[in-house]
Amino acid sequence: MRNLHLAPVSTLSDHDLISLVRQGSEAAFKEVYLRYDSLLYIYAYKKLQNKAEAQDVVQEVFITLWNSRETFILKSTLSGFLYKSVLNKVFNIFKHQHIIQQYISSGEHFIETDSAETDYLVREKDIAALIEKEIAAMPPRMREIYELKRKEFLSTKEIAARLQISEMTVSTQMKRALKLLKLKLGVVIYIVYVLHG
Structure with a gap:
């Protein structure tokens, strides 16, 4: 040893x-x-x-x-x-x-962080794998905007300037991306993701 x-x-x-x-x-x-x-x-x-x-x-x-x-x-x-x-x-x-209600809406029970389900979901590698899979499947421009926002922490204005598009387009694409993730990941995982991501 x-x-x-x-x-x-x-x-x-x-x-x-x-x-x-x-x-x-x-x-x-x-x-x-x-x-x-x-x-x-x-x-x-x-x-x-x-x-x-x-x-x-x-x-x-x-x-x-x-x-x-x-x-x-x-x-x-x-x-x-x-x-x-x-x-x-x-x-x-x-x-x-x-x-806390603004984050969990009607899913109060999902906030039990000691439960086996949530403990699994909040592990970085597990939730990241699920999310990355869905991000990769996004349309190219939506994915690009999403990653600039979530991974490089750029503002809507900064993303618009970099990609030479309107701020409205950036906002619309982000809303669509989050809606898509909620649909694909399911409500439970999405709630944890919003808190985690």
Whole structure:
């Protein structure tokens, strides 16, 4: 068995990093932080639209991970765990602010994040595979607009300028793309996707 302590932390897998974190390695924890801090912040900010709250949520997730390191057990992927941890904290904020209803409409029971179904759906790799399949099947221009919006985080105005089309066309195509995803993925997965994506 190789000695993980001898390898540069930047070369280690997430699984190996967590093994070292459980042993109290601050270097391994810092590497986990560097790998996921920015991604988790973007993810949280997209949900909350508040920079301070997004930063606080991500910081709390990492603090919790470090404080529980000795008993921490990774049941799925590290990325899946971290994203779900952020998502759960976002849910708590929404519940506190009484605005969760605008996200789940009439599907209140889908918000039970500890259920087996939702736990499966919010895992990054699982939902990403479903979504990517449907995105790939979109008409070329719709897919292009969708990916610029969702993956490059461009505004409607920026997309219109890049593609030399009207902002109205961009908005219309995005609405159609989301409607298509809802139809193809089904309501349960779509609700989770809106929260997750």
